[in-house]
Amino acid sequence: MISQMNFFLITGLLIFGIGATGLLIRRNLIICFMSIELMLNGVNLVFVTFSHYLNSAVGMLYVLFIMALAAAEVAIGLAIILLIYRLKGTVDMDSLNTMKG
Amino acid sequence: MIQEYLGYGFSALAVLLAVSTIIQKNPIYSAASLIGVMLMLACNYVLLNAEFIAAIQVIVYAGAIMVLFVFVIMLINVEYIKREKLYYRGRVFGVIIGMALLLKLLIVGYSLLIKVQEGDLPIPKDMDSTKVIGKYLFSNYILPFEVISVVLLVGIIGAVVLGKKERNGEEKEVVVKTVQHVDL
Amino acid sequence: MFDFIVLIPLFPLFGAFLNGIYGVFRNKWANKPSHTIGVAAIGLAFGLVLLLVYKMLSVPIVLLALVPALGAFLNFIFGYKWSDKLVSIIGVGSVGISFVLSALALWKLIHLDPEARFIEVVFYKWMVSGNLSLDVAFLLDPLSAVMILVVTGVGFLIHAYSMGYMHNDPSYPRFFSYLNLFVFFMLILVMSNNFPLMFVGWEGVGLCSYLLIGFWFEDDYNAYAGNKAFIVNRIGDFGFILAIFLIFVTFGTLNYKDVFETASRALPYNGFTVTAITLLLFLGATGKSAQIPLYVWLPDAMAGPTPVSALIHAATMVTAGVYMVARCNALYTLAPVSLAVVATIGALTAIFAASMGFAQKDIKRILAYSTISQLGYMFLGVGVAAFSAGIFHLVTHAFFKALLFLSAGSVIHAMGGEQDVMKMGGLKGHIKKTFIVSLVGTLAIAGAPGFSGFFSKDEILWQAYSSPYGSKFLWAIGVITAGMTAFYMFRWLFLIFFGEERMDHETKHHIHESPNSMLIPLYVLAFLSIFGGYMGVPESLGVKNYFHHFLEPVTQYAYKVEWPHYSHALEYTLMIVSVAVAFAGFALAYICYIKDPSIPVKFGEKYRTLYKWVYNKYFVDEFYGILFVKGLLKTCFGMRAFDEKAIDGAVNGTGKSLYWSSILTGKLQTGYIYHYVWGIVLGLLILLF
Numbered sequence: 021m022i023s024q025m026n027f028f029l030i031t032g033l034l035i036f037g038i039g040a041t042g043l044l045i046r047r048n049l050i051i052c053f054m055s056i057e058l059m060l061n062g063v064n065l066v067f068v069t070f071s072h073y074l075n076s077a078v079g080m081l082y083v084l085f086i087m088a089l090a091a092a093e094v095a096i097g098l099a100i101i102l103l104i105y106r107l108k109g110t111v112d113m114d115s116l117n118t119m120k121g
Numbered sequence: 122m123i124q125e126y127l128g129y130g131f132s133a134l135a136v137l138l139a140v141s142t143i144i145q146k147n148p149i150y151s152a153a154s155l156i157g158v159m160l161m162l163a164c165n166y167v168l169l170n171a172e173f174i175a176a177i178q179v180i181v182y183a184g185a186i187m188v189l190f191v192f193v194i195m196l197i198n199v200e201y202i203k204r205e206k207l208y209y210r211g212r213v214f215g216v217i218i219g220m221a222l223l224l225k226l227l228i229v230g231y232s233l234l235i236k237v238q239e240g241d242l243p244i245p246k247d248m249d250s251t252k253v254i255g256k257y258l259f260s261n262y263i264l265p266f267e268v269i270s271v272v273l274l275v276g277i278i279g280a281v282v283l284g285k286k287e288r289n290g291e292e293k294e295v296v297v298k299t300v301q302h303v304d305l
Numbered sequence: 306m307f308d309f310i311v312l313i314p315l316f317p318l319f320g321a322f323l324n325g326i327y328g329v330f331r332n333k334w335a336n337k338p339s340h341t342i343g344v345a346a347i348g349l350a351f352g353l354v355l356l357l358v359y360k361m362l363s364v365p366i367v368l369l370a371l372v373p374a375l376g377a378f379l380n381f382i383f384g385y386k387w388s389d390k391l392v393s394i395i396g397v398g399s400v401g402i403s404f405v406l407s408a409l410a411l412w413k414l415i416h417l418d419p420e421a422r423f424i425e426v427v428f429y430k431w432m433v434s435g436n437l438s439l440d441v442a443f444l445l446d447p448l449s450a451v452m453i454l455v456v457t458g459v460g461f462l463i464h465a466y467s468m469g470y471m472h473n474d475p476s477y478p479r480f481f482s483y484l485n486l487f488v489f490f491m492l493i494l495v496m497s498n499n500f501p502l503m504f505v506g507w508e509g510v511g512l513c514s515y516l517l518i519g520f521w522f523e524d525d526y527n528a529y530a531g532n533k534a535f536i537v538n539r540i541g542d543f544g545f546i547l548a549i550f551l552i553f554v555t556f557g558t559l560n561y562k563d564v565f566e567t568a569s570r571a572l573p574y575n576g577f578t579v580t581a582i583t584l585l586l587f588l589g590a591t592g593k594s595a596q597i598p599l600y601v602w603l604p605d606a607m608a609g610p611t612p613v614s615a616l617i618h619a620a621t622m623v624t625a626g627v628y629m630v631a632r633c634n635a636l637y638t639l640a641p642v643s644l645a646v647v648a649t650i651g652a653l654t655a656i657f658a659a660s661m662g663f664a665q666k667d668i669k670r671i672l673a674y675s676t677i678s679q680l681g682y683m684f685l686g687v688g689v690a691a692f693s694a695g696i697f698h699l700v701t702h703a704f705f706k707a708l709l710f711l712s713a714g715s716v717i718h719a720m721g722g723e724q725d726v727m728k729m730g731g732l733k734g735h736i737k738k739t740f741i742v743s744l745v746g747t748l749a750i751a752g753a754p755g756f757s758g759f760f761s762k763d764e765i766l767w768q769a770y771s772s773p774y775g776s777k778f779l780w781a782i783g784v785i786t787a788g789m790t791a792f793y794m795f796r797w798l799f800l801i802f803f804g805e806e807r808m809d810h811e812t813k814h815h816i817h818e819s820p821n822s823m824l825i826p827l828y829v830l831a832f833l834s835i836f837g838g839y840m841g842v843p844e845s846l847g848v849k850n851y852f853h854h855f856l857e858p859v860t861q862y863a864y865k866v867e868w869p870h871y872s873h874a875l876e877y878t879l880m881i882v883s884v885a886v887a888f889a890g891f892a893l894a895y896i897c898y899i900k901d902p903s904i905p906v907k908f909g910e911k912y913r914t915l916y917k918w919v920y921n922k923y924f925v926d927e928f929y930g931i932l933f934v935k936g937l938l939k940t941c942f943g944m945r946a947f948d949e950k951a952i953d954g955a956v957n958g959t960g961k962s963l964y965w966s967s968i969l970t971g972k973l974q975t976g977y978i979y980h981y982v983w984g985i986v987l988g989l990l991i992l993l994f
Contacts, residue, residue, distance in 0.1 A: 024125060026231075028165065031132040033226050035139050035158070041219025042143030043982055045212050050148055050194060052978075054155050057186070058139055061162055064178075072169040075243055077257050080250060083174050084258070087181055088269045092276030094186045098193045099283035105197045113978055120976035215979065218986055225993050 028069040036062030049101055049111040053094075060090050128168050135161035148194050152187060159183040173251040310410050310445050311428050313403050313453060314492035320399030321486035324392055328478030389477050396481030397464040400488055404457035411450045422446055422858055425498050425562070436557055444498035444561065448859040451696060452495035452628055455703050459620045460488045462826035466711050467612040469822035470718065480520060484616070487513035491621050495628055500549050500559045503629070507545065507593065510622045511538040517617060518609040530605040537602040541592015548585035551578065565635035565862040574639055574864065583636050583643035587650075590626030595677050596654045596684060601926055603677055607669040611714030614669055619676050619706035624699045627683040631692045635862035638690055644774050648688025652769075652782040655681030659786050662793035664909075664920040668713050668724050671797050675750065676706060678790060682765055685783060689775035690863070691768030693856040697841045698761035700852075704837050705749035705758055708830035712743040715819040715827065716801060721812055726797070731806035735816045740802050742827045747798045749834040751791035752887045757838025759884075762787060764843055766883055771871050780879075784886050791890030799898035843876070 039058030046052050064083045071079025101111060108115045138161065141154040159182050166175035248256070258266055414422055424445040431439045464484060471480050490513055494506025512535070519531025549559065555578055556564050556571060572579040590596070595603040595618075606618050617623070630637060630647060637644055658677035665671045679702050686695030717724055719736050733740040749758040766787070770780040806813065818824075841852035897904045909916040918924070 024128065027128065027132065028169070029230060030227070031136060031165075033230050034136050034223070035162075037219065037223030037226055038136070038139045038143060040222055040986060041216060044215035044219045044979060044986065046143065047979075048148060050190070051143070051145075051151050054151055054190065055143055057155060057182075058142060058158065061159060061182070064174075065162055065165060068166050068169050068171050068174055071171065077243070077253050080171055080174055080254055081257055081262055083171075084177065084254065085265055085269055087177060088273060091181060091186055092273050094189060095276045095280040096283065098189055099280045101193065102197065103283055111197065116978060117976035120974065211979070215983065218983055218990075222986055222990055225990055229993055 025069060025073040029066060032062045032065035032069065034062070035059075035065065038062075047113045049104065049113055052113070053097055053101065057090065057094070060086060124168055128165065131161045131164045131168070135165070149191070152190050152194060155190075156183050156187050159187070171250050173249075173254055309406060310424070310426055310443050310496070313406050313410070313457070314443075314489050314496060316399040316403045316406075317485040317488040317492065320395050321482045321484075321489060323395050324478045324482035324485060327392065328476065328482055389472075392478045392481050393468045396485055397461065397468060399485055400457055400461045400464050403488070403492070404454075404461045407450070407453040407457045410445055411454060414445060414447070414450055419858055423562075431502075437553065437559070439499055439501055439559060441502060442498045443496040445496070446859060447856050448628070448631060448696065449495050451700065451856070453492060455700055456488065456491050456495065456621050459703050459707050459830075460491075460616060462829055463612050463616045463620075463707060463711070466615075466714070466823050466826040467610075469820045470612055470714055471610065476520070480517075480610070483513055483516045483520070484612070487517065487617060487622070491625070494625055498561050500552060500561075500564075504542075504545060504549060507589070507625060508542065510617070510625065511535055511542070511593070514538070514606070514617050514622055517613040518606045520609055520613065524608075527608045530602075530608040534602040534606050537599050538592045541589040541599050544585040544588025544592075548582050548589065551582045551585065555582070561632065565633075568635040568639060568862060569864050572636075572639055575641055576639075579636055580640040580642050583633070583640045584646060586629060586633060586636075587626075587643060587647055590629055590684075591650070592626075594623045594626030594680050594684070596626070596650050596680065597657065600654065600658070600677050601929060604670050604673045604922070607667065607673050611669065611710060611717060614673070615707045615710035615714070618673065619710050620703035623676065623680055624683070624703070627680070627687060627695055627699050630684070630687045631696050631859065634687075634690070634692050634860050635864070637687075638860075638864040638866070641774060644688050644690060646688075648685050648769070648775065648779055651681045651684025651686075651688050652779050652786075653681070654678070655685065655786040656782050656789065657681075659789040659793065660919060661922050662789075663796070664916060666725055666727050668716065668726050668729075668797070668801065669710070671726070671793065672706070672709055672713060675709075675790065675794060678786060679706065679750070682762065682783065682786070685769055685779060686765040689769050689772035689779070690866075691765065691772055692860055692863075693841075693853045694761070694764040694768050696856060697852050698765055701749070701757040701761040701834070701838055701841075704830055705746045705756075705834040708742060708746040708827060708834050709750065711823070711827055711830065712739050712746060715739045715823055716743075718819050718823070719816050720808065721815050723808070723812060726800045728808050728812075729801045729806075730804045730808070731802070732816070733802040736818050738818055738824055739827070742831045743798060743802065745831040745834055747794045750794050751891065752787055752883065754884055755835070757834050757836070760838040760841050760843070763880055763883060764841065767843065767876055767879055770879060771869065771875075773866050773868060784883050787883055788886040788890040791887040792894045795891050795894035796898055799894060803899055804902060 036059050039055045039060075039062060042055030042058065043052055046055065064086055067079040067083050067086070069079075071077065071083075104116065105111055135158050138154045138157040142151050142158065145151040145154065159178060163175040163178040163183070166172070166178060414424070422445075425442050426445070427440045427442040429441055431441045433439075464481070467480065467484065471477055474480065487510060490506045490509030492506070494503055494510060497503045497506060515531045515535040517531075518534050519528045522528045522531070552564060553559055556567065558564060568579075592599040603618060603623070607614055609617075637647070655678045658674045658681065662671050662674040662678070665674060679698070683695045683698050683702070686692075686698055716729070716732065716736070716739060719732070719739065720729060723729065745756075749756040752759045752762045766780055766783045769775040769783050770777060841850055843850060921927075
């Protein structure tokens with residue numbers, strides 16, 4: 021039987037992987053961004069798990085910082101998505117091909 | 122004992138909701154699923170004796186960030202983007218890569234023998250997590266703390282600058298262009 | 306106390322430098338006030354260099370040099386109108402000073418014991434590389450003392466002659482610059498104390514020979530002749546370089562002293578190494594001294610001005626090979642095979658070249674072939690291990706060959722540039738002084754008794770007969786060549802100065818005697834041609850042979866072989882035989898060209914093929930052309946095509962392939978984000994694997 025810690029770790033890993041897959045298959049920018057948030061959450065779970073089972077406060081502190089960073093990143097990312105919408109009229113990823121070549 | 126099962130349950134729900142996030146066509150449903158994931162994770166954190174983190178998760182992540190997401194979705198009137206084919210070559214390729222990554226991570230992660238040992242910054246037995254975090258945040262990790270505040274400041278300023286309207290005050294007419302669909 | 310010998314080669318170098326700069330900037334400076342400033346700067350630089358040398362050597366003799374420097378400096382500032390005169394002062398003066406210093410060095414050397422006459426003065430440390438440690442150092446021993454006296458003495462006379470001969474030439478400073486540079490390199494060659502420095506001088510004289518032969522380079526033929534001289538020389542230099550390598554590998558050092566001292570211990574007698582070394586050295590000598598097979602450049606070298614022919618191709622550069630063989634006597638005596646090769650090639654060249662002198666028509670070309678022939682004599686001398694005899698002939702040959710060339714120049718000057726002997730004749734009534742000096746030179750080269758050539762040539766013939774390395778066969782060739790020499794030299798003299806006058810009226814009107822600046826060196830050389838031989842009178846005639854005794858320490862490290870003892874009577878007999886043969890040659894020439902001038906014409910018509918072959922120098926040049934030159938040129942063109950197509954193609958191809966690969970790589974940048982994310986994830990996957 022899988023130990024409790026391993027179980028949580030696998031969960032975190034699964035959430036991370038699902039977030040990565042979502043990033044690869046969606047064409048809607050906003051949903052891509054949400055997948056990125058999923059990945060961050062998966063990593064957070066892993067950190068907290070380790071913090072609990074290894075009796076170390078490092079994990080929790082890191083999670084704090086990650087969350088703060090995620091907040092800042094989301095703010096700016098959504099602002100950029102708004103700008104893209106203003107410029108292109110859509111949030112389809114295929115419309116962002118001016119960096120071609 | 123019951124904590125074990127609670128842990129299993131919350132985790133399973135979290136995974137299901139995560140899958141739902143990336144599958145949904147409607148972005149609002151997707152955002153809702155994401156909120157669900159975060160709540161489930163918060164419950165997991167409580168089970169793991171990290172109450173402060175759970176609280177922060179709900180307040181910051183589910184409460185502020187996801188709200189931001191929903192605002193933006195509503196602001197730009199995103200409907201689901203129609204497409205002729207569901208299974209086009211690019212999407213299949215993406216799924217394959219994603220699954221491969223997942224599998225590989227599982228294999229790698231599972232094969233590591235994790236020894237339970239004492240780490241740095243030990244948690245004293247009688248303190249709760251808030252006290253612990255506070256204790257270490259303002260002593261060992263004071264520098265990252267300050268830096269994070271600067272980062273948040275930058276984020277605020279950046280968001281404000283990026284979100285401003287044009288100088289001349291007129292809002293440009295949005296031209297909906299036809300988008301060239303790429304198969305790969 | 307011998308430190309000053311460093312200055313002996315340095316003065317001509319300064320002269321060359323100054324004249325060169327002046328020649329380059331002369332046109333820009335004419336009639337400009339900045340002229341004086343520039344010229345004063347040069348004079349100052351010259352003075353500073355002298356000061357530097359003085360400080361380095363702390364030798365009061367440098368003061369002797371400052372006087373002409375001061376004079377030159379003042380002349381520069383106030384006399385820029387007389388610029389050619391200044392060039393002459395610098396050019397001739399520098400060689401003159403070197404001659405004075407050389408005489409001083411000899412005088413000091415004589416006052417030493419014969420065993421101690423081996424002075425080495427180090428100028429500076431040239432290179433240290435691993436086991437090899439070379440200095441730029443100068444050697445003063447009897448052999449080098451003789452050589453520097455000849456080089457600077459005859460050089461000085463020829464420089465003085467050139468003042469008159471090149472008087473109206475537009476490139477006057479350049480001429481003196483090159484001439485001074487040549488004297489510098491020749492002095493380096495004979496004064497060095499190690500092989501690489503001698504090679505520096507060796508190459509340098511080759512370079513200056515090229516520069517001077519092609520002095521009037523506007524004419525294609527002159528440039529071609531210069532090229533030919535340098536390239537043929539280079540072939541010989543290849544052998545020389547290989548010999549230097551072999552010497553270093555065998556001995557581990559390149560100093561004369563070390564090599565020669567240990568030669569007989571380090572190398573077996575008649576061994577393969579020493580034979581290889583000496584033969585390779587001799588290959589270099591055949592190039593430089595115009596022996597078979599590399600003599601072909603010398604006749605074409607007559608395209609240069611006459612003083613050049615006199616200095617370089619009669620008195621000094623071509624004798625470098627003989628000097629080298631004499632210097633390396635320790636090595637050559639260990640390799641009797643090489644000595645035999647040297648002697649045989651010398652003898653063969655002598656007779657071969659003499660035969661070509663029979664039919665030539667250009668006044669200088671006849672002398673060129675006679676130079677080749679006399680060089681053959683010198684090599685015959687050193688080839689039978691009679692080193693002092695060979696050097697003695699070198700010295701006397703310098704005197705009378707320079708005399709002959711300069712008097713030929715005088716004749717050309719009188720005839721307004723005409724060089725074809727067939728268009729001259731009967732000049733003895735017009736230019737008496739030139740005639741007299743030419744007669745002296747001809748008598749000297751033919752070996753008339755009492756003249757210097759007689760003693761030196763006879764010495765060589767005697768040694769060829771009696772040396773353990775010689776043979777009667779070589780002696781016979783030498784005697785026949787002596788007869789031939791007398792014949793064609795008197796043919797030269799008679800065709801120019803006697804008989805009916807074959808020039809046209811216009812030229813005849815302009816015949817005039819040369820100016821004193823040209824005549825006085827001729828008188829000095831004539832004096833030397835007569836009396837210069839008395840220092841080497843053979844002992845059988847009862848007088849001490851000063852020259853031979855003076856040069857004895859040079860052969861101290863040679864491998865000594867038992868010399869058979871012959872009676873004096875035999876020597877007298879051989880002497881009389883050679884005189885008789887020479888007289889026969891003279892008589893034949895007299896008959897053919899004065900008594901009955903139609904004899905040579907009839908002879909030529911009767912034996913037409915023979916005449917054609919001799920006149921065209923046995924078609925050797927054409928033979929070389931077909932054998933080597935054509936093939937080489939084809940290879941060169943092939944190389945050029947290869948370079949253009951293959952190498953340039955490779956370089957351009959690299960550029961093109963870069964261009965195409967960048968276009969290909971550019972296709973990766975599609976602009977779509979998810980492609981990029983795929984890339985990231987794929988990379989991560991690969992990393993995890």
